Amino acid sequence: MIDSGLEQKELGRRLRALRRNAKLSQSAAARAIEVSPQTIGRLEDGQATQISKLHVAELCNIYQAGDSERAALTAFVQHVRAARHKGGPSAVIAGFVGRVELEQVASTVTVFADTMVPGLLRTVDYHQLVRRMRYPHDSDEDIEYWRQYAGRRWIRLYDRAFQVQVFLLESVLHHLMGDPALMAQQLAHLEQIGRLPNVNVRVIPADAGNHIGLYRGGFTLMEFGPSPAGGWLETPIVYAKGYPKCLYLRDEGDIDQYHDAVTQLDHVAQSPETSMEVMRNIKEKYWARTDPDPGEPVDQ
Structure with a gap:
């Protein structure tokens, strides 16, 4: 089983790469999905956030992610959120x-x-x-x-x-x-x-x-x-x-x-x-x- 923490890091890494490829700042991405730039920063750093699957789907649209990348990111979000609902450390x-x-x-x-x-x-x-x-x-x-x-x-x-x-x-x-x-x-x-x-x-x-x-x-x-x-x-x-x-x-x-x-x-x-x-x-x-x-x- 893949560690959910590593999946969260990988989710953040891929989203950062897509954003940079789209030549958008964290502030621009944040405005597009109506969250703070700090939230985008925490997400890209692999930290826990309240970002939903819909948020990630919208980021994929903004970043013009391909179908395979979109599917992988959606899977990461589902796994991370499922692990969080099971409880975890402080x-x-x-x-x-x-x-x-x-x-x-x-x-x-x-x-x-x-x-x-x-x-x-x-x-x-x-x-x-x-x-x-x-x-x-x-x-x-x-x-x-x-x-x-x-x-x-x-x-x-x-x-x-x-x-x-x-x-x-x-x-x-x-x-x-x-x-x-x-x-x-x-x-x-x-x-x-x-x-x-x-x-x-x-x-x-x-x-x-x-x-x-x-x-x-x-x-x-x-x-x-x-x-x-x-x-x-x-x-x-x-x-x-x-x-x-x-x-x-x-x-x-x-x-x-x-x-x-x-x-x-x-x-x-x-x-x-x-x-x-x-x-x-x-x-x-x-x-x-x-x-x-x-x-x-x-x-x-």
């Missing part, structure tokens, strides 16, 4: 699910983490600690969705065609989340993931001086490969972290700024090999702070 978890689904089809992901270990590289214990603090009211259904999609997310790291580059401020590694044992296990996990041939984990040292990472904030830049139907699966997307809400950026000017930021981070980050050594040293310091095994004698 808006918070739906956002997480959407991000994971984008990662599943991305060919390259570049992450900059300025406060915490990024979700893609977290252990379950570290991630649960973060979720309990940020989303204390998660329902049992939300937690189950998170577990399902987090597992799918981490498995993707072992796909050699999936290129991952991670930049971390050194302070992220020193910030104690939970207890020293949890942090030691998290750093051991970072070491293990960093050895994968398709993953680079690089630390930006505390003495790196003035650099863009101190101003830009955490982000994920996702880039996509070619579509079997021609063109690209998706234009590059930046997921910019914030509180209480995060942003998805697609504008070419925004993407260029983040590409520039990645270039600058590359100049100040340590090599993967040196970064491994830094993580190993910090990990050993955490292990040294853990409580001794109660089964072993303690020196008097």
Whole structure:
């Protein structure tokens, strides 16, 4: 069974392509079906909207879609709406699910983490600690969705065609989340993931001086490969972290700024090999702070 979230993303992607081919703006499309430009934007981004099958049919008329494309889009709408009526996760978890689904089809992901270990590289214990603090009211259904999609997310790291580059401020590694044992296990996990041939984990040292990472904030830049139907699966997307809400950026000017930021981070980050050594040293310091095994004698 095809995931309804992926179908919603595909529906949005195809509608965006048709609109651009028709040389219409989001505002013009919105006026034609009497909705707001923001609604068209959310629809094209693959987010949940109140757009009906009739709305999509009218967009197909405006965009002069062919019969086969019209039939495919109608099917997408029916499947997405049917899945929505069956119930699903909260808006918070739906956002997480959407991000994971984008990662599943991305060919390259570049992450900059300025406060915490990024979700893609977290252990379950570290991630649960973060979720309990940020989303204390998660329902049992939300937690189950998170577990399902987090597992799918981490498995993707072992796909050699999936290129991952991670930049971390050194302070992220020193910030104690939970207890020293949890942090030691998290750093051991970072070491293990960093050895994968398709993953680079690089630390930006505390003495790196003035650099863009101190101003830009955490982000994920996702880039996509070619579509079997021609063109690209998706234009590059930046997921910019914030509180209480995060942003998805697609504008070419925004993407260029983040590409520039990645270039600058590359100049100040340590090599993967040196970064491994830094993580190993910090990990050993955490292990040294853990409580001794109660089964072993303690020196008097």
